[in-house]
Each structure stands twice: as C-alpha cells, then as structure tokens.
Amino acid sequence: MKQGPEVQQLDVSLRASTLVAGGFMGDDPRSVTEVIDTDAGELSRLGVTDKQLAARMKEITQKAAGAQGTWIEIGPDCEAQVDETRGATPCPWRHRGRYFKRVTTVRRKDSGRTVRWSDLNTHMIDAHGFFEGKGSMFRIEPAELVKMLL
Amino acid sequence: MIGETVISVLIVSSIGAALAAVLVVSEHFIANYGECKISINEERDLTVTGGGNLLSLLTTEKIFIPSACGGRGTCGLCKLKVLDGAGTILPTEEPYLSKEERAANVRLSCQIKVKNDLRIQIPKELLSIREYVTRCTKIEDLTHDIKLFRLQLVEPATMDYIPGQYVQLLTPAYDKSPLEVYRAYSIASDPADKGIIDLIIRLVPNGICTTYCFNYLKEGDEVKINGPYGEFRLSTTDAPVVFIAGGSGMAPIKCILHDMKNTGNRREGVYFFGANVVQEMFHLDLMRQFEAELPSFRFVPVVAKPAEGETWDGQTGLVTQAVQRGVKNGALCEAYLCGSPGMIDASIKVLQDLGVTNDRIFYDKFA
Numbered sequence: 001m002k003q004g005p006e007v008q009q010l011d012v013s014l015r016a017s018t019l020v021a022g023g024f025m026g027d028d029p030r031s032v033t034e035v036i037d038t039d040a041g042e043l044s045r046l047g048v049t050d051k052q053l054a055a056r057m058k059e060i061t062q063k064a065a066g067a068q069g070t071w072i073e074i075g076p077d078c079e080a081q082v083d084e085t086r087g088a089t090p091c092p093w094r095h096r097g098r099y100f101k102r103v104t105t106v107r108r109k110d111s112g113r114t115v116r117w118s119d120l121n122t123h124m125i126d127a128h129g130f131f132e133g134k135g136s137m138f139r140i141e142p143a144e145l146v147k148m149l150l
Numbered sequence: 151m152i153g154e155t156v157i158s159v160l161i162v163s164s165i166g167a168a169l170a171a172v173l174v175v176s177e178h179f180i181a182n183y184g185e186c187k188i189s190i191n192e193e194r195d196l197t198v199t200g201g202g203n204l205l206s207l208l209t210t211e212k213i214f215i216p217s218a219c220g221g222r223g224t225c226g227l228c229k230l231k232v233l234d235g236a237g238t239i240l241p242t243e244e245p246y247l248s249k250e251e252r253a254a255n256v257r258l259s260c261q262i263k264v265k266n267d268l269r270i271q272i273p274k275e276l277l278s279i280r281e282y283v284t285r286c287t288k289i290e291d292l293t294h295d296i297k298l299f300r301l302q303l304v305e306p307a308t309m310d311y312i313p314g315q316y317v318q319l320l321t322p323a324y325d326k327s328p329l330e331v332y333r334a335y336s337i338a339s340d341p342a343d344k345g346i347i348d349l350i351i352r353l354v355p356n357g358i359c360t361t362y363c364f365n366y367l368k369e370g371d372e373v374k375i376n377g378p379y380g381e382f383r384l385s386t387t388d389a390p391v392v393f394i395a396g397g398s399g400m401a402p403i404k405c406i407l408h409d410m411k412n413t414g415n416r417r418e419g420v421y422f423f424g425a426n427v428v429q430e431m432f433h434l435d436l437m438r439q440f441e442a443e444l445p446s447f448r449f450v451p452v453v454a455k456p457a458e459g460e461t462w463d464g465q466t467g468l469v470t471q472a473v474q475r476g477v478k479n480g481a482l483c484e485a486y487l488c489g490s491p492g493m494i495d496a497s498i499k500v501l502q503d504l505g506v507t508n509d510r511i512f513y514d515k516f517a
Contacts, residue, residue: 019222020356021326068468068493069396070426070454081426084490085354087333090224096245098224100491101354118355137356 026135054126205260220331221260231271292432308344313409317377321359333359338401340408352398393421399489418446424469428460480504487513
C-alpha cells in the first residue's frame with residue numbers, strides 16, 4: 001500500500017526515539033497504517049470499538065488513581081494499580097495536549113495475567129486507533145485487552 | 151500514446167525537481183538570520199547566530215533555563231519574559247501560559263525561534279546556575295526500580311545549594327534516543343559534602359533519561375549536570391514539620407534531614423514514608439539513625455499491604471491514613487510533600503482536614 005508523505009513522516013516519527021526510548025513501533029516492519037488497520041480488523045471481529053475500549057481503560061485508571069499506587073478491586077476477578085512517575089509525553093500525532101507518565105496495570109486474580117497501559121496508550125487508542133507496533137514496550141494486543149477488560 | 155505519457159511524467163517530474171531546488175536555495179538564503187543580539191535584563195548582550203530556538207541558544211551560552219522535556223514544548227518549564235522581538239504567542243505555547251503570564255510577556259523559550267534581536271528578562275537566580283562535569287562513582291540498587299546515583303563533582307569541584315533543590319542531568323544521545331535531553335532530579339546527598347551529588351532515580355518505563363541511567367550509565371562515566379534549581383526548602387520557622395514522601399520522593403527530604411542534623415536543628419518533625427510492599431522500603435537504617443541523632447524526629451514507614459511471606463511490624467494502609475492517625479497538632483504544623491500527583495493531592499486533603507493551612511503546605515509534585 002502506498003503511503004502519503006504525512007503518513008510516511010508519522011511512521012518515521014513513531015519509529016524514532018524522540019518522545020520515548022525505543023519509539024512506538026518496536027521491531028514491527030509494518031507501516032503505521034497497516035498496524036492500525038490490522039488492529040481495527042481484530043476489534044471488528046471481536047465486536048468492540050476502540051472508543052469502547054478506551055472508555056473502559058479511562059474508567060479503570062480513574063478508579064485506581066485514587067488508591068495512591070496500591071492495588072484496588074475493579075471487579076470480582078480483577079484488580080488494578082496506577083503508578084505515576086515524573087513528567088508528561090506529547091502525542092506523536094503532534095496535536096495539542098500532553099499525557100502524564102501514569103501507568104495502569106490490571107491483574108486477574110485467578111491467573112495472575114496482567115495488562116498495562118499508559119495514559120498516552122489510552123489516548124492513542126481512543127483518538128487514533130493505535131495500539132503501538134509489535135515489540136514496543138507498551139504494545140497492547142487488542143484481543144488480550146478485550147478479554148481482560150470487557 | 152505511451153510516448154506522450156512518458157513525456158508528461160518527465161515534464162511533471164522536472165517541474166517538481168525544479169521547485170524542490172528553488173525551495174532548498176531559498177531556505178538557505180531566507181532562513182539565514184545572521185547574527186542576532188539577545189539583551190538580557192538590560193545588563194548583558196549576547197550575540198548569537200539566528201535560526202535556533204532561544205532555549206538552546208541560551209544553553210550554548212551556559213545560561214541554563216529549567217526544562218524537563220529537552221525543548222519539545224511539553225513541560226512548560228522554560229518560561230521567561232521576552233519584552234521585544236518574539237512575535238505573537240504560538241499555539242504550542244498557549245496551553246502553558248496563564249492570562250497574567252501572557253500580559254507580562256512570558257513565553258516558552260524553547261518555542262521561540264531567534265530570527266532577530268530580542269530583549270529578554272531572566273530571573274537573577276537562574277543566571278547563577280552553572281554546568282558541572284561530574285563522574286559517577288557509585289550506583290546502588292535501593293529497590294527493584296529505584297537506584298541511587300552518586301556523582302563526584304569534577305569541574306567545578308563543589309556546588310552550593312539549598313537542601314530541597316534539584317539539578318538537571320544531561321542524557322547524551324544513545325541508541326534509544328538520538329537527542330540530548332535534560333531531566334530534573336532532587337538532590338539527595340548530605341549537603342556537608344559539597345563535592346558530592348546523590349540522586350535517587352526511579353525507572354520510568356520507556357523513559358529516555360531513566361533508561362539511560364539504569365541500562366547504560368556505568369560507574370566511572372562522566373555525567374554533566376546543571377543547577378541548582380527550585381524553591382522547595384525548609385522554612386526558617388520553628389513550626390513542627392510533617393514530611394510526606396514515598397519512593398524516589400525521599401530524595402529532597404533526605405537532604406533536608408541531613409542538613410537538620412548538620413545544623414543542630416531541633417524542630418519537631420515526623421516523616422511518613424509510604425510503600426506498597428516491604429520490598430519497596432529503603433534507607434530504613436539511615437532514617438532510624440536520623441531518629442537517634444535529631445532530638446525531636448520520628449520516622450513512620452507505612453506499607454500499604456505486605457506481600458505474602460513478608461514480615462512487617464510497622465504501620466499498614468495508605469500513607470495518608472497514617473498521617474491522619476499520627477498528626478495531632480495540624481494547626482501548628484508545616485507540611486513538606488514530594489511524590490506523585492495522586493499522593494500529593496490526597497495528602498493535601500488530609501492535611502487540610504487536620505488543620506494545616508494551605509500557606510503551610512509545600513510540595514514538589516512529580517508533574
């Protein structure tokens with residue numbers, strides 16, 4: 001698939017380490033458009049939208065943020081923790097706004113499985129349908145997220 | 151037919167190439183701003199080559215304006231007054247400037263491209279900030295994701311700072327980050343030794359500077375820092391002190407406690423230190439030592455919920471609950487907080503309920 005210059009520039013910027021160490025694409029050889037389209041297809045197959053997922057992520061982050069870094073129950077089988085560190089990151093799509101370096105971790109009590117996301121992850125899923133490239137530190141598999149949260 | 155198509159493609163390509171060449175040549179001449187004069191506080195003039203942003207040009211001239219984002223316009227820290235020559239406020243600056251600041255010509259120095267002469271005002275205290283070449287002499291694991299980095303000052307060999315202040319550490323370009331960036335860290339060391347700067351740093355997943363410090367920086371390496379910065383410091387009153395800080399937020403409190411010991415400060419004080427599990431506690435022996443050496447100081451470590459198999463005979467629950475239980479004379483106290491925004495916000499509420507007035511609550515928020 002051909003990419004317009006803006007998308008090519010975005011792709012370069014997502015692979016660069018200017019905003020976060022290691023960038024947002026990991027070692028994924030696909031273009032950003034392919035990553036987004038493939039994940040959108042997966043969500044469609046699962047009958048969920050990125051907006052629904054992002055809304056649930058925000059809800060969990062908000063609930064857990066009040067617990068000062070401790071684990072709190074967010075359902076009968078799951079608990080969540082919010083971890084805050086210094087600073088904020090802008091979105092690589094280069095619009096206004098910055099996202100605190102806050103990481104939410106959700107853990108299933110039965111299996112111990114975890115999934116985690118940053119505030120920037122939530123925003124990028126919500127606004128851009130971007131779950132990051134495979135191999136990046138904060139890549140989230142849509143199916144795993146759906147299984148854990150919905 | 152094919153011939154015509156090829157000719158058309160060639161013509162369009164040639165026009166495109168010619169336009170690109172014109173752009174490159176124009177850029178060379180039009181974007182050449184020549185020498186520009188930056189007048190600072192009407193006292194000193196700098197002559198710089200135009201074209202760069204104000205923050206980086208000042209840094210090149212060894213004038214250090216605080217900035218946590220490396221000039222990307224995302225931290226909003228590098229504010230200074232630009233009286234003339236900066237043009238209108240850019241959309242990238244708007245979110246960080248209040249109405250009052252706009253009226254006072256405050257701008258984000260990283261967003262201002264120097265294209266002509268400028269008249270700027272820099273707070274006097276920032277003009278005394280210097281760059282220090284140091285050598286990392288010790289890296290110590292404090293918890294699974296917090297380390298202490300000891301920097302021996304080389305040139306200049308000592309730094310005068312007020313306990314509670316911070317420095318900026320320069321992360322050089324490395325394979326996870328193509329650009330140099332600065333990040334701010336509170337000084338944790340004993341101010342009695344002016345040749346040592348200890349930093350307590352927590353690993354930020356994907357963080358450019360912390361990834362460098364944790365995975366690339368080695369003992370013996372040269373490290374550049376600049377400073378000192380910041381207004382966080384112990385007041386000179388006699389009011390009882392409540393310290394609240396968890397994790398790497400201990401850094402400025404530790405520095406202040408060293409100073410209280412060195413200066414024979416007899417103020418009543420209590421330090422509430424919160425962690426999730428016992429494994430996240432550190433410097434407990436040092437804090438017990440402060441308890442023994444400071445006449446009216448108590449250390450209250452609080453573990454939210456000890457992990458399975460952990461032994462803990464101290465307080466449990468949230469650190470704010472321990473504060474609620476432990477502070478009986480809130481109306482008389484001053485409070486000093488350092489940590490995450492969530493912890494600070496929760497602590498402020500609790501302190502207010504205990505009668506501590508807002509003008510007596512001082513904090514260093516991680517944001």
